[in-house]
Amino acid sequence: MAEETLSTIYRDYIACLNRQDWPNLSAFVDDDVHHNGRAIGLSGYREMLEKDFDAIPDLYFEIQLLIADLQGVASRLGFHCTPQGSFLGLPVNGRKVRFTENVFYTFKNGKIVQVWSIIDKLAIEAQL
Amino acid sequence: MAEETLSTIYRDYIACLNRQDWPNLSAFVDDDVHHNGRAIGLSGYREMLEKDFDAIPDLYFEIQLLIADLQGVASRLGFHCTPQGSFLGLPVNGRKVRFTENVFYTFKNGKIVQVWSIIDKLAIEAQL
Numbered sequence: 001m002a003e004e005t006l007s008t009i010y011r012d013y014i015a016c017l018n019r020q021d022w023p024n025l026s027a028f029v030d031d032d033v034h035h036n037g038r039a040i041g042l043s044g045y046r047e048m049l050e051k052d053f054d055a056i057p058d059l060y061f062e063i064q065l066l067i068a069d070l071q072g073v074a075s076r077l078g079f080h081c082t083p084q085g086s087f088l089g090l091p092v093n094g095r096k097v098r099f100t101e102n103v104f105y106t107f108k109n110g111k112i113v114q115v116w117s118i119i120d121k122l123a124i125e126a127q128l
Numbered sequence: 129m130a131e132e133t134l135s136t137i138y139r140d141y142i143a144c145l146n147r148q149d150w151p152n153l154s155a156f157v158d159d160d161v162h163h164n165g166r167a168i169g170l171s172g173y174r175e176m177l178e179k180d181f182d183a184i185p186d187l188y189f190e191i192q193l194l195i196a197d198l199q200g201v202a203s204r205l206g207f208h209c210t211p212q213g214s215f216l217g218l219p220v221n222g223r224k225v226r227f228t229e230n231v232f233y234t235f236k237n238g239k240i241v242q243v244w245s246i247i248d249k250l251a252i253e254a255q256l
Contacts, residue, residue, distance in 0.1 A: 065234075
């Protein structure tokens, strides 16, 4: 699996999320996907994303920085959006906030199988 | 600059931090380094690291996952250490905690010139 291919797959995956194109999620995410060490599987992964869009109706994933090698992708994602209620335990309640997520993905047969994500909670706190 | 070289440079940089070998920091960090968008320069960078070791005497950087390409390095760092006072605004006060940092580095002429770091504050909160 070439590095360029993983970058390309990853950009297509992010486009899939931004379209909320859930029927196509299985083209990018493995059945046995783990998220931050928890085995949530493809259905749990889809559920997590659907809940994210429910909680943040204007959610949009913007790739700010992407580093890829033969095994995986690391992406710095930028967000400028409006969480409706509490977010990461913070009372955001419909305020528009900017924040980033630094996230690592490892792949198996061209599909995401492990995700290690950290969202910048400190940045959101500073805006409240 | 080959990808392998950036990985190698980065591993040597982390070894330099773990030795607290500040006189050698300039071999890895550019004079005009930026950290999370702030121009802190090499001296500010060294000061930041010295303060980290003052606040966390058993600080040790463990690379858990590393992705490198021609421009940069993304690293997931693991920590198991004992911040003495408040840390990221949390009253850790000498408790031993585990947490991770997802961090991106871009390089210029083989030296770190931009750092985008997010520490997993939620994980620390869950341990207090």
